[in-house]
Amino acid sequence: MDEEVDMIYFTSDMHLGHEAIIHMCNRPFKNVEEMNKVLIRNFNNMVHKNDTVYLLGDVTHRVSLDEANELISKLNGHKILICGNHDKKYDESLFEGIYDFLELKGYCSTSISLMHYPMLEWPKSRHGSIHLHGHQHNRFEYNIQMKEQGIKRYDVGMDGNDYFPVSLNRILEFMEVEK
Known part of the structure; x- marks a missing residue:
């Protein structure tokens, strides 16, 4: 019998509950209800209950605290x-934890710096470390441009990742980093 391996995921800028983000970022949804439903479904189709997911900010916007907590409670996984x-x-x-900045070690051959905002430099940035961020609502082309410029910075936001979380394995393959 195969044992299911727990995965690690990253995402940012879901903006659950934020009607205006649909037009601001040209998201393909009719209204905020459809957006919330699709983003939560996409998230839960990828992230299972024992997986770990790092939410790099802006999970909700323009909703009450009670509604925000209710929306977040629908998301699978061990959330950081x-x-x-x-x-x-x-x-x-x-x-599982709430931070402004977090440096991950031990997941691969280098460290991974997590922050909502993109940084010009981060710990060990001149020594091959990776920086994951959100905030800018970039399309995937941004990640390609960063790679072409030799910058190990990756926007994990929903808008540039087909409205799904991104697995650590996918990021490491893209960055050509040893696991």
Whole structure:
């Protein structure tokens, strides 16, 4: 019998509940209800209950704290929040941890710096480390441009990743980093 391996995922800028983001980012949804439904479905189709997902900010926007907590509670996995500029003081029990910045070590041959905002430099940036961020609502072409310029910075936001979280394995393959 195959044993299911727990996966690690990253995402940012879901903006659940934020009607205006549909037009601001040209998202393909009729209304905020459809957007919330599709983003939560996409998230849960990829992230399973024992997986770990790092939410790099702006999970919700323009909703009450109670509604924000209700939306977050629908998301699968062990959630770790890296705070963004639109995040509220969510119910801490919904998360394994809440940070402004986090450096991950031991997942691959280099360290991974997590922050909502893109940084020009991060710990060990001149020594091959990776920086994952959101905030800018970039399309995937941004990640390609960063790679072509030799910059190991990757926007994990929903808008540039087909409205799905991104697996650590996919990022490492894209960055050509050893696991």
